[in-house]
Amino acid sequence: MGVKNWGDDIIPWQWKSSSEIAPGTIAIDVPNYLSRRISVIRQNPGQEGRLPLTHVGLFVSLVKVTLSNHVLPVFVFDGPPETMKRKPNPGLVQKASELYKQFQIDRDPYDEDLATVLWKSPALRAYFAAEHMRDLGRIVGVPVLTSPSEAEMFAAVLCRDGVVKTVVSNDSDALLFGSPHVTKQMQLSNNKILRATLSDFENHLQLDLEHLRDLAIVCGCDFHKEGVKGIGPRRGSVLLQKHGGLEGLLKARGFLPGERDEYIEAREVFDEPSYMSADKMEFKLKPPLIPKVLRSLETVMPAERAEITTQKLTNLWRSFGNRQSTLEQWL
Numbered sequence: 001m002g003v004k005n006w007g008d009d010i011i012p013w014q015w016k017s018s019s020e021i022a023p024g025t026i027a028i029d030v031p032n033y034l035s036r037r038i039s040v041i042r043q044n045p046g047q048e049g050r051l052p053l054t055h056v057g058l059f060v061s062l063v064k065v066t067l068s069n070h071v072l073p074v075f076v077f078d079g080p081p082e083t084m085k086r087k088p089n090p091g092l093v094q095k096a097s098e099l100y101k102q103f104q105i106d107r108d109p110y111d112e113d114l115a116t117v118l119w120k121s122p123a124l125r126a127y128f129a130a131e132h133m134r135d136l137g138r139i140v141g142v143p144v145l146t147s148p149s150e151a152e153m154f155a156a157v158l159c160r161d162g163v164v165k166t167v168v169s170n171d172s173d174a175l176l177f178g179s180p181h182v183t184k185q186m187q188l189s190n191n192k193i194l195r196a197t198l199s200d201f202e203n204h205l206q207l208d209l210e211h212l213r214d215l216a217i218v219c220g221c222d223f224h225k226e227g228v229k230g231i232g233p234r235r236g237s238v239l240l241q242k243h244g245g246l247e248g249l250l251k252a253r254g255f256l257p258g259e260r261d262e263y264i265e266a267r268e269v270f271d272e273p274s275y276m277s278a279d280k281m282e283f284k285l286k287p288p289l290i291p292k293v294l295r296s297l298e299t300v301m302p303a304e305r306a307e308i309t310t311q312k313l314t315n316l317w318r319s320f321g322n323r324q325s326t327l328e329q330w331l
Helices: 030-038 054-068 090-106 112-120 122-140 151-160 198-205 209-219 233-243 246-252 257-275 290-298 303-330
Strands: 014-017 024-029 071-077 144-146 181-187 192-197
Touching (some): 024 030, 024 151, 030 122, 030 151, 054 071, 054 122, 054 303, 071 122, 071 151, 090 112, 090 122, 122 144, 151 257, 209 246, 233 246, 246 257, 290 303
Parallel strands (some): 024 071
């Protein structure tokens, strides 16, 4: 969801040269990146009885285009969900894990029973895809990590602490969690990215980060769905400046102490990254486990194409590794 009514007129997304992030390391907010792509996929008659495995192509394409442009992707997955955003559903996560383990044993993309179960539940399909992409990341050699909480939260910490150059996500929460640079779209082959910076965002609305977080609660966001009725982002910016922050605004609107508590509690979620650190984390591309890569790809594509793709990934590792070694010699 992000924040209500925060369109392009509120967040200053701009097309810029990809040299802002390349060469370098970037964090991929996997749940956001994955969900906004597979959520639009619908089963058609030609897919009856076939598992939804479109995420494999998305993953491979992303790895190829980033490495080709000297960018190392770090795939960040959700950890335990923030309870104010959504209720934990360990049963669904466990079921997805079990289904994926069975798929790993059978390796049958035409398992009709499994396909039926996955096509019926978008949430189950997303968890299944996440499990699969974790495995693919490990065998291909790209960094994969699980966040202590929401993926975009720890991805923002990675960028804040200078470990990565940007967070790839269209979720405004990444900015609110303190990421100084967020990329909404990448067109690396065209040498451009659509991005927003925290400093531009603060200047655009004349609010610092603390008040931007207040504004998210006022407008309505993942951690407080309703917000303050009748107040949008423009009016909210003015009122926050006038009243000095969220609590002052709530008092001025006549909210009683008990009524203010739920807003303040939701607002505190945005402070959680201040207790996290990625200061000493480093990421490197590891050599692909070629037999496992080939075996995994042969499950979802013709053998000849799988072999060509595996060779391409291997060549990218070699060229990326050589460039990485050369750079380290000069540093």
